[in-house]
Amino acid sequence: MALRKFHEIHFSSVNQEELVYLHLHASEQRITKDYAVISTLAVTNREVRSAISNLYSKNILPIMGMVAIIEQLGEAYSRSDLPAYPENGHSSFKKALYYFGGQDADNEFTKTLYGLRNGILHNASFFSPSKGNQSNYIFTYNHDAQNVLTPPSIPWDGDFNNIEEGHFTEINPQKLLDLTQKCIEEAGNANTNGYLNITLRGGMNELIFRYFKWVKNED
Template sequence: MSTDATAQPLDDKTRAAITRHLVDVPAVNGRQYRSSFNALLQDARHAAGRDASGRLVGLSATLWLGATAYLVLLDQVGKTFTLIDFSIDQTRPAIHQALTCFTSLDSASIEALYALRCSLAHDYSLASPSGHPERTHLFRLAHDEHTPLISFPQEQWPIDYSVIQGHETLVNLRKIGDLVEGVVDRLRREHASDRLRLYPRLSIVEFETRYGLYYQINT
């Protein structure tokens, strides 16, 4: 099933809610809002050796954790945002929605990143023995300037743990960070251009309750 995001202009309340979600804003009358989007982005950057603007500043000992956080952030993006002219395929996973909508990544790479996200988030594994061939991978990880985001093997892994050489899918963790930082930048640009929309049927109340927290601060 596919649906198109509404072409109607955002009302002021929804626009303000999206702004609070994407960019930390000052407290109002002693009440501070902090979105899990910004909290997770901050944690992903810290774990991946990046500064507060997303720029890579050093080699981190927690690269796997950083990549996992970045991939989980894509899950949230796919469940919360779409573009005004994007046709949603509700049969696809959330990370697929996010990457299809906000990047130009090809389908095979999207499926591989979804498989890696599941493997890392579920049990911190580098094997994805899936019933879906496009999600069946034995991953190996890189973190350098030159390796592509994803390099596929000549032959797909046959889900045999004694068969490794020539069947490994290589993923560059540095470029996962670059990819997601690009999505974050695009979300903010599309919001500024009034093209970003909440995922259909996601109310402001659910949006802010599921993905954020209001709390009192001392003034």
């Protein structure tokens, strides 16, 4: 279905495909007949892409933004062309990597990236302690790495008195940005092709109130 021109319709009349499109792409105000709207996901994505190349904002904030984007996609959506993500392993972050990042459910890559998510979002830390079936992780950047994550050569037992160079899991922030963009793009493709589902309990209304900001147009 072709998207209608947003300036010709009321925000309250957008259909699901149009609303998801706005969620993924409205980083600047999209003017409908009654409201100017922006999406927190799209704004975060725009700010991540700007911050990652700025000397004074490239180290922590972009990683926080990227993992938040992935988490938001997993909180909001699933897709009907893939087997359902297992409910007993529910995690919005891991769910997004399964549906939109091309990862098997709860594989080693997903577990490791989830460890980064826990450390960086909870307290801006590059350390994530063992929890459940998750290992101990301590992360560092490697901008020249070929992959998003490079596993440690030596598993770390979580003892801060026993840390060696081989214990670090390496992250390439640019590769993580590429993965984040892939997740957004795959969600967009699923939306266009009609197999994206909103999984929020409140459906479209919850999507609007959770992830959009809007200002009424002046008469």
